[in-house]
Amino acid sequence: MGTTRRPPPHGTTTTAHGDAGAAVHPETVQGPGGGPGPGPAAERAGAAAARLAEAGVEGVALTWVDNAGLTRVKAVPARRLQEVIRTGVGMSPCFDVYLVDDSMTDSPHIGGPDGDLRLVPDLDRLTVLAAQPGWAWAPVDRHEQDGRPYAACQRGFARRMARRALDEHGITLKAGFETEWVVVRGPAPGPAAEPAYPATGPAYGMARLVETSDYLRDVLAALTAQGVEVLQIHPEYAPGQFEVSTAPSDPVGAADLAVLVRETVRAVSLRHGLTALFGPVVEPDGVGNGGHLHLSLWRSGRNLSSGGPGPCGMTREAEAFWAGVLHRLPELLALGAPSPASLLRLRPSRWAGAHQCWGLENREAALRFVAGGERMPQAANAEIKCVDASANPYLLVGGVIAAGLAGLADGDGARLPDPVSGDPARTGTHMRLPGSAQEVLRRFEESRVLRAALGEELFGAVRAVRAGEIALFEGASDHEIAAATRGRY
Numbered sequence: 419m420g421t422t423r424r425p426p427p428h429g430t431t432t433t434a435h436g437d438a439g440a441a442v443h444p445e446t447v448q449g450p451g452g453g454p455g456p457g458p459a460a461e462r463a464g465a466a467a468a469r470l471a472e473a474g475v476e477g478v479a480l481t482w483v484d485n486a487g488l489t490r491v492k493a494v495p496a497r498r499l500q501e502v503i504r505t506g507v508g509m510s511p512c513f514d515v516y517l518v519d520d521s522m523t524d525s526p527h528i529g530g531p532d533g534d535l536r537l538v539p540d541l542d543r544l545t546v547l548a549a550q551p552g553w554a555w556a557p558v559d560r561h562e563q564d565g566r567p568y569a570a571c572q573r574g575f576a577r578r579m580a581r582r583a584l585d586e587h588g589i590t591l592k593a594g595f596e597t598e599w600v601v602v603r604g605p606a607p608g609p610a611a612e613p614a615y616p617a618t619g620p621a622y623g624m625a626r627l628v629e630t631s632d633y634l635r636d637v638l639a640a641l642t643a644q645g646v647e648v649l650q651i652h653p654e655y656a657p658g659q660f661e662v663s664t665a666p667s668d669p670v671g672a673a674d675l676a677v678l679v680r681e682t683v684r685a686v687s688l689r690h691g692l693t694a695l696f697g698p699v700v701e702p703d704g705v706g707n708g709g710h711l712h713l714s715l716w717r718s719g720r721n722l723s724s725g726g727p728g729p730c731g732m733t734r735e736a737e738a739f740w741a742g743v744l745h746r747l748p749e750l751l752a753l754g755a756p757s758p759a760s761l762l763r764l765r766p767s768r769w770a771g772a773h774q775c776w777g778l779e780n781r782e783a784a785l786r787f788v789a790g791g792e793r794m795p796q797a798a799n800a801e802i803k804c805v806d807a808s809a810n811p812y813l814l815v816g817g818v819i820a821a822g823l824a825g826l827a828d829g830d831g832a833r834l835p836d837p838v839s840g841d842p843a844r845t846g847t848h849m850r851l852p853g854s855a856q857e858v859l860r861r862f863e864e865s866r867v868l869r870a871a872l873g874e875e876l877f878g879a880v881r882a883v884r885a886g887e888i889a890l891f892e893g894a895s896d897h898e899i900a901a902a903t904r905g906r907y
C-alpha cells in the first residue's frame with residue numbers, strides 16, 4: 419500500500435468538536451468557465467498537478483453523490499488536472515434522478531437524455547489515495563456550461579446552508595459523520611447467498627479486532643496517510659460490523675470526508691479479499707449500519723452548546739437550533755434515511771434513534787446530546803442518530819442546518835421539550851419516527867422549510883427519487899430489500 423504523506427486536507431485536526439478554528443469552507447476561486455482564471459488559483463492547480471506527478475498518480479477520481487445516496491465518478495488522467503480545473507469535465511444531469519438500482523426516473527426540472535454539466539474538482543480536497551496506488555480523489559462542484567453554479571448541486575446546497583448560518587446568525591458549524599459498515603468475504607452476497615463474515619468474535623469484542631487486525635491496521639494506515647484524523651475505530655454490534663469516527667470539520671468538509679472515508683474502507687477491504695457493505699441493513703432482522711451526524715455551533719471561538727442557561731447548559735440559540743431540527747426529523751428522514759432499507763434499520767431498541775425525542779447521552783433518542791462535561795465543555799455537540807449511510811451527506815448536513823435555522827427563526831418559540839432518559843420504546847410515551855417510506859415522503863413533500871432551502875430543482879429531483887424507489891420495491895419482502903441495497907452504497 420502506498421504511504422505518500424501530505425498535510426491534512428481536512429482543516430481542523432483536534433479532538434471532537436473541541437476546536438474554535440473552524441471556518442466555512444472557502445469558495446474555490448472561479449473563472450468564467452467555472453474554474454479558476456489566471457492568478458493564484460491557476461498556480462495552485464499547477465502546484466497540485468506537480469504534486470500528483472511526484473506521487474506517481476495516473477488518474478484522478480472526481481466524485482459527487484446523487485440523490486439516491488450513491489457516489490458517482492468521472493476520472494481524468496492526472497496530467498489533465500490543470501485543464502480540468504479551468505474547464506470542468508462533462509457529465510449529464512440525469513444522474514440526479516437515478517435510483518439505487520441504476521434505473522432512471524424523471525422530475526419536473528431534471529431527467530431525460532438532454533443537457534450537460536461541468537464537474538469542477540475542489541483542489542482544497544485533492545487527496546492522493548493510499549489504498550488505490552496511482553490514484554487521487556477530489557470532490558466536485560457542479561456548474562452549468564456557462565459557469566453558473568448548477569441549482570441542484572448537493573455540495574453547493576450544503577455550502578449555501580453553512581453560509582446562511584454565518585450570514586444570518588454569525589454561526590459557524592462543525593460536523594462529523596460516523597461510518598459504520600459490515601465486512602463480508604468475497605463479493606457482496608446476492609439475494610440467495612448468506613453473508614460470510616470474516617470475523618466471528620463478539621460485539622465490541624477484542625477477539626474480533628484480533629481476527630481482523632491486519633485489515634483494521636490497513637484501514638487506519640490508509641486514512642492516516644491521506645491526512646484523515648481518525649478518532650476511534652472499533653468492532654460494532656452486528657456480525658462483521660465496524661465503525662470509524664473522524665475529527666470534525668466544516669459542514670462541506672465533513673461531507674467530503676464521509677465520501678473519502680467510505681471509499682477508503684471499500685478499497686482497503688477489496689485488497690483483503692473482503693467487501694464492505696454500507697447499506698442500512700445487511701440482514702433485515704439484524705442491527706443496521708448508522709451514519710450518525712455530529713454537529714456543534716460556534717461563534718467567535720465559543721461553543722454555543724455549553725455554558726448557557728438552556729437545557730444541559732445549551733445557550734438559548736443552540737436550544738432553538740436543536741428544537742428546529744427535532745421538530746423536523748420526520749421530513750429530514752427523506753434526506754437522512756432515504757434508502758428503501760432505511761426503515762428496516764430504524765427500529766426501536768437498536769440504538770438507531772427510532773423515536774422523535776432527545777436525551778442527554780441517550781442512545782435510543784433520535785437526537786443525542788453530548789454535553790462534553792466539565793472537563794471538555796468545548797466538546798459539546800449533538801448527534802443525529804436516526805440517519806444512515808445511504809444518506810447523501812451533503813443533502814443531510816444542508817437539510818439539518820436548514821431545519822436548525824428554521825428553529826432559530828422561530829426565536830423564543832423554539833424550546834426543546836424535556837429530555838428523555840431510558841429506552842423510549844419501554845415507556846411508550848414518545849412518538850415513533852415515521853415507519854413507512856410513504857409517510858416520510860409525505861412529510862418531505864409538505865416541508866416548506868426543506869423545499870425553500872433545497873430550491874425547486876433539487877427538491878423535485880429528491881422527491882422523484884424517493885417516489886421512484888418506493889415504486890421499485892413495492893411488494894418486495896424485507897429480505898429482498900436488504901439484499902438489493904446492502905452492497906449498493
Ligand code: GLU
Binds near residue numbers: 661706708763768771
Ligand atoms: N448501529 C447502530 C445504528 O444503526 C448504532 C450503534 C452506535 O450507537 O454506534 O445506528
Ligand code: MG
Binds near residue numbers: 596598654661708
Ligand atoms: Mg456505532
